[in-house]
Amino acid sequence: xxxxxxxxxxxxxxxxxxxxxxxxxxxxxxxxxxxxxxxxxxxxxxxxxxxxxxxxxxxxxxxxxxxxxxxxxxxxxxxxxxxxxxxxxxxxxxxxxxxxxxxxxxxxxxxxxxxxxxxxxxxxxxxxxxxxxxxxxxxxxxxxxxxxxxxxxxxxxxxxxxxxxxxxxxxxxxxxxxxxxxxxxxxxxxxxxxxxxxxxxxxxxxxxxxxxxxxxxxxxxxxxxxxxxxxxxxxxxxxxxxxxxxxxxxxxxxxxxxxxxxxxxxxxxxxxxxxxxxxxxxxxxxxxxxxxxxxxxxxxxxxxxxxxxxx
Amino acid sequence: xxxxxxxxxxxxxxxxxxxxxxxxxxxxxxxxxxxxxxxxxxxxxxxxxxxxxxxxxxxxxxxxxxxxxxxxxxxxxxxxxxxxxxxxxxxxxxxxxxxxxxxxxxxxxxxxxxxxxxxxxxxxxxxxxxxxxxxxxxxxxxxxxxxxxxxxxxxxxxxxxxxxxxxxxxxxxxxxxxxxxxxxxxxxxxxxxxxxxxxxxxxxxxxxxxxxxxxxxxxxxxxxxxxxxxxxxxxxxxxxxxxxxxxxxxxxxxxxxxxxxxxxxxxxxxxxxxxxxxxxxxxxxxxxxxxxxxxxxxxxxxxxxxxxxxx
Numbered sequence: 094x095x096x097x098x099x100x101x102x103x104x105x106x107x108x109x110x111x112x113x114x115x116x117x118x119x120x121x122x123x124x125x126x127x128x129x130x131x132x133x134x135x136x137x138x139x140x141x142x143x144x145x146x147x148x149x150x151x152x153x154x155x156x157x158x159x160x161x162x163x164x165x166x167x168x169x170x171x172x173x174x175x176x177x178x179x180x181x182x183x184x185x186x187x188x189x190x191x192x193x194x195x196x197x198x199x200x201x202x203x204x205x206x207x208x209x210x211x212x213x214x215x216x217x218x219x220x221x222x223x224x225x226x227x228x229x230x231x232x233x234x235x236x237x238x239x240x241x242x243x244x245x246x247x248x249x250x251x252x253x254x255x256x257x258x259x260x261x262x263x264x265x266x267x268x269x270x271x272x273x274x275x276x277x278x279x280x281x282x283x284x285x286x287x288x289x290x291x292x293x294x295x296x297x298x299x300x301x302x303x304x305x306x307x308x309x310x311x312x313x314x315x316x317x318x319x320x321x322x323x324x325x326x327x328x329x330x331x332x333x334x335x336x337x338x339x340x341x342x343x344x345x346x347x348x349x350x351x352x353x354x355x356x357x358x359x360x361x362x363x364x365x366x367x368x369x370x371x372x373x374x375x376x377x378x379x380x381x382x383x384x385x386x387x388x389x390x391x392x393x394x395x396x397x398x399x400x401x402x403x404x
Numbered sequence: 405x406x407x408x409x410x411x412x413x414x415x416x417x418x419x420x421x422x423x424x425x426x427x428x429x430x431x432x433x434x435x436x437x438x439x440x441x442x443x444x445x446x447x448x449x450x451x452x453x454x455x456x457x458x459x460x461x462x463x464x465x466x467x468x469x470x471x472x473x474x475x476x477x478x479x480x481x482x483x484x485x486x487x488x489x490x491x492x493x494x495x496x497x498x499x500x501x502x503x504x505x506x507x508x509x510x511x512x513x514x515x516x517x518x519x520x521x522x523x524x525x526x527x528x529x530x531x532x533x534x535x536x537x538x539x540x541x542x543x544x545x546x547x548x549x550x551x552x553x554x555x556x557x558x559x560x561x562x563x564x565x566x567x568x569x570x571x572x573x574x575x576x577x578x579x580x581x582x583x584x585x586x587x588x589x590x591x592x593x594x595x596x597x598x599x600x601x602x603x604x605x606x607x608x609x610x611x612x613x614x615x616x617x618x619x620x621x622x623x624x625x626x627x628x629x630x631x632x633x634x635x636x637x638x639x640x641x642x643x644x645x646x647x648x649x650x651x652x653x654x655x656x657x658x659x660x661x662x663x664x665x666x667x668x669x670x671x672x673x674x675x676x677x678x679x680x681x682x683x684x685x686x687x688x689x690x691x692x693x694x695x696x697x698x699x700x701x702x703x704x705x706x707x708x709x710x711x712x713x714x715x
Contacts, residue, residue, distance in 0.1 A: 175679075225626060225628045226628070226629075227628075227629075227630070244628070245625075245626060245628070247626070280622070283619075284619075284622055284623055284626050285626065287614060287623050288614070288623050288624075288626060288627040288628075288631050289627075289628065289630055289631065291610070292610070292630060292631055292634040292635075293630065294670060295606060295610070295634075295667070296634060296689070297670075297685060297686045297689040297690075298663070298666050298667055298670045298685065298689075299602070299603070299606070299663065299666070299689075300689035300690075300692055300693050301666070301685045301686075301688045301689040301692070302662065302663065302666040303598060303599070303692070304688060304689065304691075304692035305688070308594075308595075309692075311591070311595055312595055312598050312599050313599075313692070313696045313699075314556075315536060315556060315558070315595050315596065315599060316599040316600075316696065317536045317537070317538075317555070317556070317599075317600065318537075318538075319538070319600055319603060319604065319636075319637045319640075320599050320600065320603055321697070321700075322633040322634070322636045322637065323603040323606075323607060323633070323634055323636075323637060324603075324693055325630075325633045325634075325693075326630045326633065326634060327686075327689045327690060327693045328690050328693045328694050328697070329630075329686075329690065330690075331683045331686035331687040331689075331690055332683060334686050335679050335682050335683040335686060336679075338674050338682060339674065339677065339679050339682070342674050342675070342677075345674060346671060346674060346675060349667065349671045349674075351613065352609070352610065352613065352667075353664065353667065355609050355610070355612070355613040356606070356609055356660065356663075356664065359605060359608075359609045360657060360660045363649050363650065363653050363656060363657060363660075364653070364657060366650065366653075368486075368646050368647075368650050371646050371649060371650070372642045372643060372646040374608060374609065374612045375608045375612075375638075375640075375642035375645050375646060376642040377612045377615060377616070378607070378608040378609075378610075378611035378612040378615065378638045378642075379608075379611075379638060379639050379640065379641075379642055380615075381611055381612070381614070381615035381620075381624075382611050382635055382636075382638045382639045383639050385624045385627065386632070386639070388624075389632075
């Protein structure tokens with residue numbers, strides 16, 4: 094039976110938002126993080142993080158924060174992905190020889206390109222990662238230690254990535270309660286373009302379009318619970334989703350094209366009055382959606398082992 | 405202070421699903437419904453409705469169900485809207501002189517056209533209605549008496565509709581806990597095409613497209629909570645949504661066109677690398693979405709009246 098990873102004597106979290114803050118809280122709660130240094134742009138957010146016990150020490154990006162890196166066991170970069178090249182460039186000369194670096198960016202090919210360009214000798218100790226968790230809330234005040242429980246965390250190591258570094262990062266995410274999986278970075282970016290980035294784009298686009306209309310007030314007055322769920326992700330961070338959309342633009346635009354073709358197909362069925370074809374699309378969607386939900390629920394709540402049951 | 409509507413001695417519900425069943429349960433629980441007759445296609449669903457106390461008597465559509473109409477105080481039609489012309493035609497000769505008819509269809513211009521064509525002398529006692537409530541579950545077993553609490557119910561009476569009939573129907577929905585509003589039928593259909601029918605179409609279309617791909621298994625494995633909420637409505641009844649899409653096709657296709665134009669606009673921003681414009685779209689959407697949610701929550705949980713507060 095594994096006893097889990099060595100506790101981190103020092104963890105540096107760059108970007109103490111929902112993800113970075115929740116990672117720190119989960120490791121602290123499990124007794125696996127000693128001193129946690131939070132690094133960020135906004136002083137108010139870092140102050141809140143410290144007050145809430147998410148971090149022990151705060152450093153702003155406009156100060157000498159890189160002095161914290163030499164003796165860090167782990168650095169988690171959990172900032173919007175557009176900031177990565179500058180962050181990696183600033184970090185590279187200061188990382189300790191044993192410091193492992195990982196990240197929480199929602200796109201991976203662009204992150205890897207930035208790491209290759211900037212991390213130099215530290216590249217083998219960089220483990221690209223993506224925790225598949227989040228809410229529409231952001232900032233350190235939104236963080237909570239159980240955010241990653243039963244969630245997937247995808248790691249996309251390079252051929253030159255140190256396997257000990259991968260194992261360390263994987264075991265820390267497991268301490269947070271996550272299921273760790275490995276994917277090729279290109280496959281990762283294709284998959285998330287389809288199941289995450291496109292839905293966010295559609296939700297943002299719909300709400301923006303409705304809000305801009307002259308009859309917006311009437312529209313929102315009668316919008317109900319179906320609309321609420323469909324558009325929940327349109328309340329997500331504009332900056333984060335701008336960066337994701339730009340970073341993964343090739344895969345995302347391919348998904349937009351595919352979706353547009355599907356929308357044309359379905360609209361043609363409606364225009365032609367072909368209710369049979371339309372119902373077949375809807376029925377196929379319902380079947381797939383229900384099967385997915387059932388599998389997801391079964392994974393979250395495994396059935397009890399066989400045994401006597403009350404009738 | 406109003407004492408509410410006269411109890412219905414006899415209520416006939418045509419289509420004992422989530423909506424029709426919940427209406428019956430809410431009125432029974434409030435002591436406003438005597439004998440409830442459930443009419444439908446499927447015997448198993450009606451048996452379940454009777455067993456659960458949703459209805460007292462069951463009649464299948466292939467039997468002499470119209471004999472129940474002459475002494476009914478109210479008939480609620482809550483079947484898929486494509487069935488309305490045949491249902492209205494069957495009902496018309498048998499309705500009592502004081503029987504009020506209403507419906508729960510999600511589209512109103514087509515329902516009114518069917519009523520005009522079929523109801524004859526009973527037309528002034530027909531009150532077109534649309535309760536804005538529902539879940540992705542269907543059938544009598546999904547019904548519950550609080551479904552309509554704090555929900556909007558839209559009535560779209562005609563110029564010739566008896567105002568007493570409108571008042572009766574409005575007061576019954578108020579007994580169910582709903583907020584009753586009146587709209588012109590064309591305005592109703594435009595509004596719901598935008599905030600309900602289009603989102604359903606987009607969700608169904610996306611899930612169908614993903615489920616049909618060779619890499620569907622990978623896609624669904626990594627889909628997370630954003631995808632779950634965005635696609636919840638894709639688990640809705642294919643038949644009901646086929647009928648809605650066909651019945652409201654003119655308004656729905658106009659919405660599809662408008663959405664396609666918006667999607668083109670947003671995709672062009674991504675292709676051009678215009679992060680500033682894209683972030684502005686996302687930020688506008690987030691602002692509107694958050695304002696809507698805040699207003700909705702305030703309406704559901706009004707702030708307490710002024711008074712002493714603990715500090």
